[in-house]
Amino acid sequence: MASEPNQHLQRLFAESGWTLSQCARAVNQVGGETGTALRYNASAVHHWLGGTTPRGDVRRIILEAFSRRLHRPVTPADAGFAASAGRPESLPDTVDGLIELGKDDMDPSRRSVLGVGLFSVALTVPGWPDVVSRAEAIQTGKIKRIGMTDVDMVVAMTERVSDLDDEFGGRYARPMAAAFLVNIVAPGLRADGPEAVKDAMRSAASDLCYLTGYMAVDEGLHGLAQGYYLKALELAGAAKDHTYCTTLRGMSVQAVDLGHGRTAMRLADSAAAASPQAGPRMRAFLAGQQAHAAAQIGDRHAALTYLREAEAAMDKAESRATTFASYNPSSLAYHVGQVRYELGDVKGSIAALEESDKLRHHTFRRNRVRYLSMMAERQLELGHLEAACDTWGQVVEIYPHVQSGQCDQRVTTMYERIRPYRRNQHARALYERARLVTPVSLGA
Template sequence: MEPNILLNALIHEAGMSRAGLATRINRLGHNSGKPTRYDHTSVGRWMKGQRPRGYVPEIICELLSERLSRRITLEDIGMGRPDSTHGAPLSGFIARATALWRSDQEGRDLTDTPLIAGLNAVAPVWEWENPPDDTDVSRPSGPRVGAEDVTMLRTARRHYESMYRQVGGVTTRVRVVRFLVEHTVPLLRGSYSDRTGRNLFRAAGGLAAIAGLCGYDSDAHGLAQRYFHQALRLAKASSDRRFGGYVVALLVNQAMFLREYRQAIGFAEAGLRSAGSHISPALRTDLFVMQAKAFAGMKAVRDAHHCMALAEQTATRIRREDEPPETEYMQPGLLEAQLAEALISLGDLEPAREYAEEAVRAQGVSS
């Protein structure tokens, strides 16, 4: 069962306690001739993913709608159709994403959030790659968002990425999530033109990707996966295929860590195919070498060597000044080190040793 972060966030926004919500439900049920005996424990179970029976979800929507002075639906409280989360409108996605950020900031333990598996794990990548696209992401109401706000988010992403590389994900995650809630959410709910909105979603996606890396670093892979999925949806809304390819590479890397080799290969192919000419040489190199490692893990020798060759060919076209900021991790020696890993998986120890020595030399020259 997956935590119902949407219900959790709305109850918090409404200023209700668990016991207070249960009392209100019991009162409405009694007045309608359908008495119930819920308490704070019952609400706690719903927050953990259980769904109350019968008409109770509708009562919850009615209570929250009245309290928040806006219409709350079953989807808004996380009790809609099981398949209603994929392909949701952008506004619905933003509500779900910000609910996760708030829950994470408020210290609710999301580190045990389960990994999404099967078709649901593949769906975000498929949806990024395929139509429909967001034809207009402008928003007419709320405080005006301008170019300076987008610049602030971009600056914050660089700051938190640097922090992540210096002190790790456990420490950085608390800070980047707080920034998402306190500074990014108000901007997403502001008013902006289509052009500014796409730049805003690109910047917000960069921050969500950092939060995902921090979750990965904290061994909270289910949580990291959700942040990566959010970053990918924001990439689609921004129309930045290059950034989307980078987020797909993060999912490939996670699949590799989890030894989901076929999924890693499929995601990498999607990234290479969909980002196309927009993808940078460094990212293309990384996707090829991760495919090589996945094939090596499956003992598919010919395919592994083919992808290794493609990675080396593409690496010759890397120009640091032309690369997006997210690919700074592709430092000298990294390619050789990863090729050595692939060869070790294949049992080719002598070539692996040569690549490992080359990686050490390249790192020494760059330091």
């Protein structure tokens, strides 16, 4: 029986303006970026348009290729790839998927494979009602019976890992978190127990998945990070826990830092919508990210409105932040700096980053390296070479204590920026000092 033409895909193809061969080349290129060698040609595309369904991993690549071409997210439904019944094929059982993700992440031999993971602007993020309906994906295996002491242990472990990440970076902490997810958390998710305890375990597991994804971002493993973030969303939904918005907001941070402003805005707005009853600190946490994303897409009015909202909410928040990833005045000052920079006020952004550093606890070494580096780059942008070298000097002091991909990248950028000025005594002194404490591979 002949298949029906895929009218959805035909519409996307017509909108793209591609020839059949150009479409095939674009799909092959995205496949290569993800480590999937593809050899499609015009004939294959013709078959897809005629109704032949590509295999599951190729469908994801096709969606990404069209998303890039059309500059907007393209979902499976948009392309006529929606599953015909039951859960989408891209959403296997939550716990099984979490185990598979974590096992690969904790295995050093698999790191190079994970490293080719692709950040997808086509990622289909489920809405809150849809996520809640997936509670049945968390299976009860009746391996053992869990209680709140088991949940408390997961919460405590998450807080410890978060502290290690803040102080030393995620390179060493993430494999430890992945092993804990596989060996301790996953069996707990399958275990029997009172429904309230099982929901609490799902919520605690969601927080740890979010943190593990955040650490994957730190290493530049963006596809892996999205995998963890999606698991965090599914677990939060199964627990009927509106901390779902924290993960959406984290996904927005990932997108805005990669320059995907519209995706970042969509995710930041979704995060805010998922937490309509947010308290002052959470509202500041969400509005600050909305401000940054709005500024990146050039919406000055929205950016300043959200920033004022974040500032007003922070004024109402209790003075002490108590949980990991808590938003605080230092975080808000950072967002002020990012908004000002995106809107063209480089000098104002530097002043805000300086204020952020004064307010930040100095055990947050990874972020200090990142944000001081950002400040130095902007000082140099204004032609303030000596001030930039002084700021980078602080980076060089902290950097040896941190294991972080993002910090490595900032140090590489430092070398690139100061190299043309090495005849200047301040730049030369910084360069020589940095060579003593940074790997040669970073550009020394």
